[in-house]
Amino acid sequence: MKIIGINGSPKGEKSQTRRLVMDVLEGARKGGADVTFIDICKLDIKYCTACGVCYAKGECALDDSFAALNEKLLEADGIVIGSPVYINTVTAQLKTLLDRMADSIHCQSFTGKYGCAVSTAGGSMADETAEYMNTALQALGAMTVGSVGVNFMGNPDAIIPAEKKAKELGHKLFEAVRDKWEDPAQKKMISERRAYMKQLVLANKDIWSHEYEHYKRLGELK
Numbered sequence: 001m002k003i004i005g006i007n008g009s010p011k012g013e014k015s016q017t018r019r020l021v022m023d024v025l026e027g028a029r030k031g032g033a034d035v036t037f038i039d040i041c042k043l044d045i046k047y048c049t050a051c052g053v054c055y056a057k058g059e060c061a062l063d064d065s066f067a068a069l070n071e072k073l074l075e076a077d078g079i080v081i082g083s084p085v086y087i088n089t090v091t092a093q094l095k096t097l098l099d100r101m102a103d104s105i106h107c108q109s110f111t112g113k114y115g116c117a118v119s120t121a122g123g124s125m126a127d128e129t130a131e132y133m134n135t136a137l138q139a140l141g142a143m144t145v146g147s148v149g150v151n152f153m154g155n156p157d158a159i160i161p162a163e164k165k166a167k168e169l170g171h172k173l174f175e176a177v178r179d180k181w182e183d184p185a186q187k188k189m190i191s192e193r194r195a196y197m198k199q200l201v202l203a204n205k206d207i208w209s210h211e212y213e214h215y216k217r218l219g220e221l222k
Contacts, residue, residue, distance in 0.1 A: 001033040001177050003170075004076045008083035008094030010041040016159055020118035020148060020166045021082035027170020028078065031178070036072070041093045043069060045100065054103035058210035066100050074104075077177045078114045079142065080170070081133045085121035089129055098136050106201060107214050108141035108194045114176045115142040116169050119149045120159075126151045141194065143186050145169070145176045 005025045009015035018039070025035040043065035053061040060066055073079060083090040090098075104110065117133035119126040126149030134144040146169050150162035175181065198215055205212040215221040 002076045003028045003033045003035050003078035005037045005080045007039050008091045016120045017082040017084045023163045023166035024080045024170035027167035028174040031171050031174035033174050045096050048099040055208040078173045080116050082118040085125045085129045088125050104140050106197050106211050111141035113142040115144050116173050117147045121151045124151050145172050
């Protein structure tokens, strides 16, 4: 079982979000998962230019760190994403990564994977930002198992109970992967989104040839 932790904070080892991502990974590791931590702020990930090459060819036209990272994500069974709150949402670095994953959304490439999210905020919106990250994972086809958000509000000790919750969340992520857990509401939503994406790809099959062939190989399009 492979579980990857993505930290979107630019603060490196001083990042409180990093602590929570590592705690989730620790909870999963204690269950028996093979865990990997990735600091995306140390990678070269350029902005999406909306060129559409990935839809047609299944590869990005930009030469940077994205392809290697995406390959690791596609190999993972579970993914935890973390970001501090920067003006009510995720950091620019994390949003840049998510914007590069349009082809994976069309292909629902995270189908069968599980995820969760953690967020920290000096003031507010940590829970809402964590929920945004979970909806991003769901948009990719993954099923999410929960989140941890902590609003410090001038209290540095607020991280202490959050770390305990993060470790518990990591174990929950491990169990979901192990047991192939399903949430009926998410299953329905993911199924509906997949059906929509297939129709979108079918309508654009002449220019989105890679995505059309993807679903055709799966026997989901004629």
